Amino acid sequence: MAEYRVDELARLAGTTVGNVRVYQDRELLPPPERRGRVALYSDAHLARLRVILGLLKRGYTFAQIRELLTTWQSGRDLEDLLGLEQVLSLPWSDEPTERIALADLLAEFSHHGVDTEVIARLVRLGLFTHDGAAHVLVRSPRLLHAGRELLAAGVPLTALLEIAEQVRRHTDQLAAMFLRMVDEHVVPGRDTGWTPSGDEMPQLTQQASRLRPLAQSVVTAFLAKSMSRALSDWLTERFGPLFQQHYPER
Template sequence: MVEYRVDELARVAGTTVGNVRVYQDRELLPPPERRGRVALYSDAHLARLRVILGLLKRGYTFAQIREMLTTWQSGRDLEDLLGLEQVLASPWSDEPTERVALADLLAEFRDHAVDDEAIARLVRLGVFTHDGPAHVLVRSPRLLHAGRELLAAGVPLPTLLEIAEQVRWQTDQLAAMFLRMVDEHVVPGRDTGWTPSTDDLPALTEQARTLRPLAQSTVTAFLAKSMSRALSDWFAERFGPLSQQHYPEQR
């Protein structure tokens, strides 16, 4: 189970530490687990926080949200709500996280001028999160591996980070496009003030769960086709007739 300090929880959820504390004071968010002087939050807190933020964006007051959460928190209603929360909060990847000493990471990439600013950009990209002053949690070992390979191939770190940020922005746009499609065609006819009833929760949970593989497979398939076309064009431009022996036209 992933654990978060309050600043990490706020960053992952896209809010502020002050807001997290306000939601706790208003009894919308359960208190964290205390280990000595350290307060630790779980994925369940992250899921609940995202539900709260979503309802606030729709214009609900703290009192209305507290009433809805209280109503939901009884018997099977709570199970349904937690099921939806879990789908919303769980990562869209089966990658295991890895805990790495920050000093080891800096030593590994010492030839590439990895500094505090580079680490901060990687945190914003979701590759790492801080785990205390001396360690980081690698949230995406695949992205870290890809970065290692590209650096080894000669791509400068500033260029790599810039491209990663562009890809992140573009994938955010793709995600928003998929959700607009869902909003317009899967759950149509709902005004902006609508919130699901307990009877709606199981169907919404299943729709959210189904969306994941469909969105991922669609993007992966189109990216594969685009890379095939782009590689063929690049090879033809750089190496001329030789390319036809290796990359017949693919459209």
């Protein structure tokens, strides 16, 4: 099992060291293992921390989260519970977050019109989170790289932000659609207060772990087909006469 210092734990979970301390003080996160002066956290801590962050994002209070976790664990096998926690809370992307100084980010992109208002817009999109007053955590370095490439290709910042917001809305709708399918067909007939029993936990964990690659495969396959069709139509519309001129036999 992996071991993390508190700064590594916070970075992997996408939060701050200060928040980790707060969750420990509120008894939401178990204490770390002590080895002399070094405090070490495990994968179980990381999974629990991601659950806490997810519940906070959905509007739960500290008291509600503590009660939920206590109720969930009561009478259930802790190993099964942690396995389910890890499956449900692990990010759907394996790319690590990247910590960047806000001043460096503004300096790099200022000629494209990036300012503090744009940074705030990217935070609302979920692409960045603030890490103190002087740094941001880039949630997806791959998306940041794509943004760099598109800006360099001549796409204006306003158009790029509009596309990002549209894609975010559509992917949110896709995610909600997949979860409705799970509600209707995988765990049908369960009320909102239901929690899995010890016998149900392993099966639910397996089903949840299978949902990730299946959902990603479906979206990737359809996007590839849609891009292929759209690109073919675009080429015909934009360059069809040119192709006919040079290749009349086609």
